Amino acid sequence: MKIGVFVCHCGENIGKTVDCVAVAERASKIPGVSYSIDNKYMCSDPGQNVIKNAIKDKKLNAVVVASCSPHMHEKTFRKACADAGINKYLCEISNIREQCSWVHDNVADATDKAVDLVRIAVEKVKRNIPLTAIRVPVTKRTLVIGGGISGIQSALDIANAGFEVVLVEKEPSIGGHMSQLSETFPTLDCSQCILTPRMVEVYQHPKIKLLTYSEVEKVEGFIGNFTATIRKKARSIDEEKCTGCGLCIQKCPIKKKALNEFEEGLATRPAVYVPFPQAVPNIPVIDRSVCTYYLTGKCKMCLKVCGREAILFDQEDQLITEEVGSIVIATGYKLYTIDKKPEDSVIKGYGEYGYGKYKDVIDGLQFERIASASGPTNGEILRPSDKTQPKKIVFIQCVGSRDEQKGFSYCSKICCMYTAKHAMLYKHKVHDGEAYVFYMDIRAGGKMYEEFVRRAIEEDDVKYIRGRVSKIYEQNGKYIVKGEDTIAGMPVVIDADMVVLATAMVAQPNASKLAQAIGVPYDKYGFYQEVHPKLRPVEVSTAGVFLAGACQSPKDIPESVSMASAAAAKALVLFGSEYLEREPTVAVVNETNCAGCFYCLKVCPYNAVEKKEIKNKNGDIIKIIAHVNAGLCQGCGTCNATCPSKSVELIGFNDEQIYAEINAFA
Amino acid sequence: MKIGYYPGCSLTGTGKEYDISLRKVLALLDVDVEEIRDWCCCGATSAHATNHLLSIALPARNLLLAQQQNLNELFAPCAACYSRLICAKHEITTDAKLKEKVEFVLEEEFNSSTEIINIVQLFQKIGKEKIASQIKVNLKGIKAACYYGCLLVRPHDITKFDDVEEPSLMEDILSVTGVGTVKWNYKTECCGGAHSIARKDIVTFLSKNILDDAKRNGADVIVVACPMCHSNLDMRQRAIKKEYNQHEEMPILYLSELIGVAFGLSSKQLGIDLHFVDASGLLQTVKAEL
Numbered sequence: 001m002k003i004g005v006f007v008c009h010c011g012e013n014i015g016k017t018v019d020c021v022a023v024a025e026r027a028s029k030i031p032g033v034s035y036s037i038d039n040k041y042m043c044s045d046p047g048q049n050v051i052k053n054a055i056k057d058k059k060l061n062a063v064v065v066a067s068c069s070p071h072m073h074e075k076t077f078r079k080a081c082a083d084a085g086i087n088k089y090l091c092e093i094s095n096i097r098e099q100c101s102w103v104h105d106n107v108a109d110a111t112d113k114a115v116d117l118v119r120i121a122v123e124k125v126k127r128n129i130p131l132t133a134i135r136v137p138v139t140k141r142t143l144v145i146g147g148g149i150s151g152i153q154s155a156l157d158i159a160n161a162g163f164e165v166v167l168v169e170k171e172p173s174i175g176g177h178m179s180q181l182s183e184t185f186p187t188l189d190c191s192q193c194i195l196t197p198r199m200v201e202v203y204q205h206p207k208i209k210l211l212t213y214s215e216v217e218k219v220e221g222f223i224g225n226f227t228a229t230i231r232k233k234a235r236s237i238d239e240e241k242c243t244g245c246g247l248c249i250q251k252c253p254i255k256k257k258a259l260n261e262f263e264e265g266l267a268t269r270p271a272v273y274v275p276f277p278q279a280v281p282n283i284p285v286i287d288r289s290v291c292t293y294y295l296t297g298k299c300k301m302c303l304k305v306c307g308r309e310a311i312l313f314d315q316e317d318q319l320i321t322e323e324v325g326s327i328v329i330a331t332g333y334k335l336y337t338i339d340k341k342p343e344d345s346v347i348k349g350y351g352e353y354g355y356g357k358y359k360d361v362i363d364g365l366q367f368e369r370i371a372s373a374s375g376p377t378n379g380e381i382l383r384p385s386d387k388t389q390p391k392k393i394v395f396i397q398c399v400g401s402r403d404e405q406k407g408f409s410y411c412s413k414i415c416c417m418y419t420a421k422h423a424m425l426y427k428h429k430v431h432d433g434e435a436y437v438f439y440m441d442i443r444a445g446g447k448m449y450e451e452f453v454r455r456a457i458e459e460d461d462v463k464y465i466r467g468r469v470s471k472i473y474e475q476n477g478k479y480i481v482k483g484e485d486t487i488a489g490m491p492v493v494i495d496a497d498m499v500v501l502a503t504a505m506v507a508q509p510n511a512s513k514l515a516q517a518i519g520v521p522y523d524k525y526g527f528y529q530e531v532h533p534k535l536r537p538v539e540v541s542t543a544g545v546f547l548a549g550a551c552q553s554p555k556d557i558p559e560s561v562s563m564a565s566a567a568a569a570k571a572l573v574l575f576g577s578e579y580l581e582r583e584p585t586v587a588v589v590n591e592t593n594c595a596g597c598f599y600c601l602k603v604c605p606y607n608a609v610e611k612k613e614i615k616n617k618n619g620d621i622i623k624i625i626a627h628v629n630a631g632l633c634q635g636c637g638t639c640n641a642t643c644p645s646k647s648v649e650l651i652g653f654n655d656e657q658i659y660a661e662i663n664a665f666a
Numbered sequence: 667m668k669i670g671y672y673p674g675c676s677l678t679g680t681g682k683e684y685d686i687s688l689r690k691v692l693a694l695l696d697v698d699v700e701e702i703r704d705w706c707c708c709g710a711t712s713a714h715a716t717n718h719l720l721s722i723a724l725p726a727r728n729l730l731l732a733q734q735q736n737l738n739e740l741f742a743p744c745a746a747c748y749s750r751l752i753c754a755k756h757e758i759t760t761d762a763k764l765k766e767k768v769e770f771v772l773e774e775e776f777n778s779s780t781e782i783i784n785i786v787q788l789f790q791k792i793g794k795e796k797i798a799s800q801i802k803v804n805l806k807g808i809k810a811a812c813y814y815g816c817l818l819v820r821p822h823d824i825t826k827f828d829d830v831e832e833p834s835l836m837e838d839i840l841s842v843t844g845v846g847t848v849k850w851n852y853k854t855e856c857c858g859g860a861h862s863i864a865r866k867d868i869v870t871f872l873s874k875n876i877l878d879d880a881k882r883n884g885a886d887v888i889v890v891a892c893p894m895c896h897s898n899l900d901m902r903q904r905a906i907k908k909e910y911n912q913h914e915e916m917p918i919l920y921l922s923e924l925i926g927v928a929f930g931l932s933s934k935q936l937g938i939d940l941h942f943v944d945a946s947g948l949l950q951t952v953k954a955e956l
Contacts, residue, residue: 351831473851475882480851 002034003122004060006051007114008042008067010097015040017101019111023066026115030122034058043073048080055084062090062128064121066114068097087130089584089652094121116665123664127657131584136631138224139325140575143168145216145514148176149557150549150564151330152198157568158328159207163575166322167202168230169212173279174199176332180262180365182372182379184557185421186452192278192374199280211320213285219518222608222631223544224325224580234315236286237272241310244282248272248302248311257290260376264366266384267376272302277374286311326544326571329528330564331514333550335365336400336407336504350399350406352471353501359385360479361472361499364418371425381429383498390497393426394481395419395437396469400504402440408504408525413554415502416443420453422500423462435462436494438469438483446558465492472499505554519607520545527553538567541634542606543582546570585652586633587640593647594625600639600648601626608632609639668698669788670737670780672728674708674747681744681893683937687922688743688785690936694800694929695792702731702740709754710746711860722764723771725754729778739781741788743922745892748784749817749825755782756824784818785891785921787827789839798842802930806844807951810924811885812836813876814853815895830854836889836921843928850883852876857898870905873898877906877916887948888918896920900942917945927954 005027009015024038035058039047042065054060063086065077070093078088096114104110140163144155147169155165167174178184179199181191202208211232218229252270260269262276271291272284292299293313303311337356355361360383362370373379383390397415400407416439423435442464444450456462467484474480478495485492507526508514515522519542521529528551531539538546546567549560574580589600591614601609612627628639628648640650649655669692677685692699705728707713714721729751732740742748758765758776769776789797814833822830833854837847855876858869876899880888890896900918907913919927919938926936932955933939933946946956 351829471851475851475879 001032001062001126002058002060003032003062003064003125004051004054004058005030005033005036005064005066005118005122006042006047006054007036007038007096007118008047008065009038009040010042010068010101011040014067014097014101014114017104017107017110018096018114019107020114022111023096023114023118027064027066027118027122030119032126033064033122035060042067043076048076051077051080052084055081055086061086062092062125064092064094064118064125066094066096066118066121069093069095069099089131090125090128092121092125092128094118120661120664123660124657127654127660128652131652133581134584134586134630135579135581136222136224138574138578138580139226139323140164141166141322141324142326142328142571143216143219143226143228143322143324144328144330146176146330146332146549146551147171147174147202147210147212148330148332148549148560149178149195149198150332150551150560150567151176151328152195152202153561153564154328154330154548154568154571155202155208156198156205157565158571159205161568161572161575163207163572165205165208166228166230166324167208167210168214168216169210170215171275172213172235172283172285173275173281174202174210174212175276175278175280177365178557179276179278180264180372181368182375183421183425185417186446186448188421188424190373192372196278196280199278203280209322210281212281214320216514217319217517219327222629223542223582224574225631226324226327226544228322228324228327230320230322232318232320234312234317235283236288236312236315237284238308238310238312238315239281239283241308242283243308243310244274244284245307246274246284247305247307249274249284251301251305253299253301254290254292258287263369263376264363266362266366266369286313326546326574327518328546328548328564328567328571329514329518329520329540329551330548330567331508331511331551333505333554334508335363336506337363350501353396353399353469353499354472354474354479355501358472358474358479358499359383360390360497361501363501363503364415364422367422367500371422371429379429381426381433388497389430389433391430391432392434392494392496392498393423393430393436394469394479394494394496394499395423395435395502396481396499397437397439397502398468399501400506401502408506410504410525410554411443412502412505413443414505414556416441417446417449417452417556419500419502420444420456420462424456424460427456427460427462435460436481436496437462437464438481439464439466440468446556467492505550508551511551518542518545527551538563538570542632543634544574582631583635585635585650586630587628587635587637587648587650589626589628590647590649591625593645595645595647596623596625597644598626599642599644600628603638603642605636605638606632606634608634667696667792668700668737670732670735670740671699671701672705672708672732672740672742672747672751673701674705674742674744676744676746676893676897680897683940684743684893684896684920684922686935686937687920687926687931690931691922691926691929695796697788697792699741700735700737702728702735702737705731708742708744708747708750710750714750719764719767719771721750722754722757723768725751726758726768726776726778727772729755729780729782730772730774730776732780733778737780739783741783741785743785743891744894745784745815745817746894748782749820751782753821753824755780784827786818786835786839789921789925790835794839794842797839797925800929801843803928803952803954804844805924805928805952805954806846808887808924808948809846809848809885810840810887810889811848811850811880811883812840812853813880813888813890813895813899815890815892816854816856816859818891819854836891839921840889840924843925845924845928848880848883848885850879850885852879857895859894859898862894862898862902866902866905867909869898870902870909873902874906874910874913877903877913881914881916886916886951887924887945888916889921889924890918891921903943915943917941917943917948919945927952930955932956
């Protein structure tokens with residue numbers, strides 16, 4: 001084997017602490033090394049040409065580049081080697097920057113260490129074998145989970161590029177939280193007016209298969225080849241026959257038993273219902289928990305009035321499987337409700353604000369419904385308790401957010417803006433009313449955001465008080481809000497008619513369940529974890545799965561839509577070719593040796609290890625062993641290290657190679 | 667049942683009715699009260715406003731005395747004493763440097779396993795069944811506002827007692843006596859505490875708010891578990907009357923006193939006759955012994 005060693009100065013980054021000329025000189029004496037040279041910038045074009053030319057001229061068949069971390073330039077140098085005609089896996093990087101020059105200051109010692117590091121890489125590369133990338137076929141179809149604005153945007157982007165999308169929404173209609181909003185900041189355009197055309201577009205799009213009232217139960221497979229199992233919950237309505245005439249809804253005798261989820265509990269709905277008039281699809285659902293027929297066996301009023309015989313009382317949940325190549329998760333958020341403290345939550349509750357106890361202490365989404373023209377008050381600002389117009393209203397920000405004592409450490413990001421919007425909408429509708437906002441800081445970063453908040457303060461005369469509220473209690477029909485004005489240094493008492501709490505945005509309650517079903521990491525709050533917060537914000541560690549919207553962290557609409565388009569673009573990248581190339585450095589099980597203890601299965605962070613049955617000629621199972629799915633394996637080596645019988649080999653990092661590296665150093 | 671007893675200064679002075687009624691009631695409930703010998707100040711107000719080490723070392727000394735008397739549980743009826751004792755123990759066990767200092771001052775090692783309990787916890791331990799067995803007078807006619815004050819539940823991370831914003835365990839105990847308890851808003855508001863001496867205006871204002879809210883919500887008596895709260899709410903009603911005309915007096919009773927009334931004990935036996943605001947009208951409504 002003829003090995004070439006190329007030592008990079010990285011300007012002064014390495015050259016200042018490591019004598020690169022000496023390293024090249026001493027490296028040439030290592031057995032197996034037939035050529036070595038240093039260069040000021042090995043990653044530059046001329047630097048790469050030094051490698052390419054040396055491979056050709058000196059007939060090298062393996063290369064060691066002593067430079068920065070392989071995270072930086074392994075790709076660059078391997079490509080240079082491949083261009084010059086040697087297998088790229090015969091190029092090894094010796095990190096003499098992050099692990100040497102940057103952390104030492106004695107030139108002589110650092111130089112000695114750099115030589116050691118080069119020797120290690122030389123011993124490894126001697127044992128490298130040429131590898132070829134794994135090619136996996138791609139199913140050019142995407143599963144989008146969640147039909148809020150993020151899911152809708154991703155689905156439309158992918159479908160408009162000409163690829164099929166399966167859009168799964170757990171509620172009876174798509175639209176998500178955005179469909180509940182009255183007007184949106186900072187332009188005050190009507191939320192429904194800008195959203196519903198997109199919802200209709202989704203419904204009519206030939207490339208989008210819409211599954212509402214459905215939930216993803218299981219996802220198997222790997223990038224390019226996922227199989228999703230989706231539970232289509234029983235609507236008790238025949239979707240083919242139903243025309244959405246709404247007669248069943250009108251005639252349903254159950255009118256007040258169920259709280260209307262879409263109206264955030266501020267109204268009731270019949271047992272058979274569509275969430276809101278513009279619902280997509282416009283097909284009702286029967287809520288079996290309140291429907292008289294399911295409870296007593298009598299009624300069937302809906303069936304009697306339905307001219308299309310579309311009522312299916314016996315309909316059952318259906319399990320549907322869909323083959324897809326990529327997945328976009330856009331499951332959104334939940335607003336933190338603070339009346340009862342969930343047992344296993346970090347939340348300690350805000351009993352002192354009386355939310356859940358006082359009808360006129362409401363949360364942000366409830367205010368959206370009250371301010372919405374399609375809401376329970378037809379857009380008139382009225383108190384839920386007695387339907388009178390509140391003349392004094394208090395908004396409290398950061399309820400649950402930025403509160404380590406009682407809630408979450410993080411900032412929910414959108415509350416400063418929506419509170420300013422709420423106060424503005426209130427002032428626009430109640431001209432003689434007074435609006436107060438208790439805030440900690442006003443975080444209005446975004447295009448036209450700060451201007452929007454200033455408008456609320458300066459043009460609409462919303463009174464902003466910096467400080468927290470300690471307590472709210474009812475007295476003679478008023479809500480006494482006791483707080484602190486930290487700028488004036490004085491306690492404040494406001495006798496309000498209504499209080500709106502800007503409660504925190506939290507992860508969906510079942511976020512972790514879905515994460516486990518797909519293999520997506522999540523943070524301590526339940527938000528899904530991206531690979532890199534800056535450079536890979538929409539990807540997760542499971543290849544082929546992307547994130548969009550507030551399931552990753554609190555976000556407003558513009559940000560969710562941008563992220564949704566980014567996720568769509570990432571999903572589309574996969575569809576650019578018929579096959580996907582994957583790193584061949586994956587684990588392989590020695591089937592003869594494997595005893596089937598499945599320690600590897602337990603430790604694999606990517607769910608890449610599966611059980612494989614070994615059968616004899618007669619088809620009888622003779623043993624069950626571990627098998628690594630090369631599509632899922634990320635080559636981390638955990639299984640390799642765990643295997644008690646040394647039956648797992650990590651290609652490119654096998655025991656022989658690793659021990660050779662250790663011996664080279666010892 | 668034997669329990670360590672730390673009366674503190676109030677219960678030997680302004681709040682001696684609390685001590686009197688407690689001893690009577692606990693005797694009927696077969697609780698053997700063993701007072702700590704040679705106890706000293708708990709470190710409240712003056713000490714913890716001026717010297718942190720002193721405010722920790724004083725209660726630590728009392729805890730050590732309890733330990734020497736082999737008392738596993740120490741009952742501190744006064745909310746301020748309860749707070750000082752439990753906070754001092756918490757601080758010493760979580761701060762090694764402070765522990766060293768305290769041990770240096772006390773010239774003794776501090777390894778207290780004594781559990782500190784307040785009056786509500788003591789009644790909880792005794793149990794509602796046991797309390798019910800002694801009831802002679804049904805107090806159904808009385809509507810009480812249970813007042814916890816600031817120190818009984820706070821700081822919650824240390825006391826880990828009841829709900830910090832909406833406590834309800836006192837109401838739970840009283841339910842066996844037949845007393846109706848009202849829902850009100852000032853359960854845990856400040857009464858002004860020790861400002862009673864230097865800033866009477868603050869205390870009259872704060873106490874008035876508490877009394878008004880109790881009244882507004884239909885209470886005819888406020889039940890307290892702290893001698894400081896009691897003295898502010900009871901003694902300052904005259905000052906409130908002077909400052910704000912239109913103040914109607916409302917009797918203030920200790921939790922132990924109201925339970926004592928249900929046990930058929932007389933006002934005199936319980937020390938109720940020592941209060942500034944006369945409670946005889948209230949007690950007549952349930953035909954209690956006066």
